[in-house]
Every structure is written in C-alpha cells, then in structure tokens.
Amino acid sequence: MTVGLYFRKSVNAGPFRVNFSKSGVGGSVGVRGLRVGSGPRGTYVHVGAHGVYYRRVLDSPSRARAVANRPAASLRFDAADMADMTGVEASQLLPTGPGELIEQLRAASRYQVLLPWTAIALMTTIGVAATSKVLWMPITAVVLGLPALVWLWWWERGKQTATAVYEMSGPVADWFTEFCEGYRAMVGITGAWRVEASATIVGTYGYKVSGGADAAVKRKPVARSMKAPRVLTTNIAVPTISHDRQALLFLPDRILVRSFDDWSDVDYQHVRVTCTRQRVIEYEQPPRDGTQVDTTWQFVNVRGGPDRRYRHNPQLPIMEYGHLTLTTFNGLSWVIDCSRPEVAERFATALSNRPQ
Secondary structure: OEEEEEEOOOOOOEEEEEEOOOOOEEEEEEEEOEEEEEOOOOEEEEEOOOOOEEEEEEOOOOOEEEEEOOOOOOOOHHHHHHHEEEEEOHHHHOOOOHHHHHHHHHHHOOOOOOOOHHHHHHHHHHHHHHHHOHHHHHHHHHHHHHHHHHHHHHHHHHHOOEEOOOOOHHHHHHHHHHHHHHHHHHHOOOOOEEEEEEOOHHHHHHHHHHOOEEEEEEEEEEEEOOOOOOOEOOOOOOOOOEEOEEEEEEEOOEEEEEEEOOOEOHHHHHEEEEEEEEEEEEEOOOOOOOEEEEEOOEEOOOOOOOOOOOOOEEEEEEEEEEEEEEOOOOOOOEEEEEEEEHHHHHHHHHHHHHOO
C-alpha cells in the first residue's frame, strides 16, 4: 500500500506581480499583508503579517490538478486526515437482480471446508491401525477412507461454488463481446491502483514538502483478469477488478460486488462512470507504459523550484494517468488510476454504452 500526492519566477511592478512557472502564468495585485491573485492554482486571497499568513483559494481552474502517490514523511498524514473513497461494502448494498445467485455466492464463500480435518482424522486412524497386529485393520482404513476423501472433495467442491450459465443474443451480447475485448487492454496495462483515501494539501508548508501537489492519496494496486474467482463457475469470460478480497465482476446483466465473504450486485443503469486525465507525482518507480508529462522536486520552494535547504531532494516524475470513478446512488464507490489514460477512457465509454 502506498500513500501519495496528486500537484511557481516573478516580475514586480509596484503593487502588481506576474508569476511564471511550469504550470502557467499568474498575476496578483496588492500590498504587503494583503494580496489578491489568480493563476494556474486558482483565484486566491493572501492575508497576513509578522510571519503569520492566511491563504484562501476562491476558485480553481478546470484543468487536471496534480496529486502525489504518497506524501513526504513530514506531512504526517494519518487516517483521520484523509477522506475515505471506498464507499460502502457489499453487505450494505441491496441486490438489484434475481437474488438466487447472490445467495449461492454468499453460501459458497462462507462454507467451512471439512476435507483437511477429515484427511487428518483418516491419517490418524491409519496410523493407529498400523500399530495393530491385525493386518486387515490398516488395509480396511485405506480402502474405505481414500474413496471417502475423494467423494468428500467432489461434494465440497459443489458447496464452494455458485453456477451462472448465460445464453446471450442481440444488442447485449454484441455489447458484452466488445466490452470484453476492450477490457483485455485494461488487463494488459502495467499500473492500476484503487484510491482508498485522499486529503487536500493546504498551506505553504504542505505545498513545499509535497512537491507542489494539490492533494495526497492512499492507494493500492488492483488485479485485473478475464476470469471469475473460484467461487463462481460460469461459461463466459468475466472481466474482474479485485483488491484486498474486494472485487467487481462485470457480467452481461449486472455487476457483482464482493467484500470479503459477502456479495451483492448493482444494475448497470444505476452505475455512473467517469474518466478524466490526472497528473500524479510518482514517488515510486513509474510504470513502463506510463507517460511522463513533467518533473518536480520532493521539496519545492514557493516559486516551484527545488528547496536548497534539503541535501536529499530528488527530482520526481509527474505522470499522466486515467482517473476512473465508478459510483452508484446507494454508495458503491471505486476510484481507479490507470497508467494508460486512453485505456481507462475506452473502458468508461464501453461501460456507459451498455444497452438498457
């Protein structure tokens, strides 16, 4: 798991000041202690004196802002500082489709396996029987016990799986085939993370020690596959996103939602999916297929250059990622950053185009 961060020369002429930076050009007007300005980071009011200052952003531009994939240690973020982005769990979602499959999945996920304990009991029995002087006792235990173990394995396999068989035709079949083809590109990208929490970076100090980022995020890698988990047996490919025993499974008729051993589902018509391009400051090794759009330093000065007070102040890449949000009105929320924005955009478009 990583905690991360999403992202100023100046010319003075009397009360006027023009600022130049990699992010763009800005300007401000005022006197010492009171200044109103506008620039790439938005319109703001800067008030203060005697070393104490207050800065208030009045609005912010619509361009993509930079965040960082983890804050510098000096930011000292903890869970209380960051807003949760994961939404509700499956247990808090009422199923929207036929409930039989959900009940099967819940029962299969919670089934307590007997086979290991039975195997231990059988081996103990055989060991005790082998100490007997009567030869037929261990032989009988093996002859009867091994077939019983095979039968128990077969029987429990059915108890641990739910079955869904699909026969598709028409627009939904065409859409699902196209959606699966597009999702294979999502499986193939190098980097994909679920954003679990975020916090807005405020104040000059936060700006300096975060590389000039606007927000910090906590994220974890997500796995992508075209195969359903073992608990679900089906005759079709199942585009799946999973993270910490939580998962989304995209079926032709609905999206299955897993949270540990609980399951629910949501109808496609209740899902809102968006995709934007997000600039991210990478503290880790950037993904091989990612696009670097700029650089910054771990510690920056108020003008956006490197802060010379820090001997160890590495230059960091700023990457452009696809920022996916998948939400429903009843609280489901998945926010995913993808190393290739065009793949994330294709996924969002395909999901939005499902025929109703």
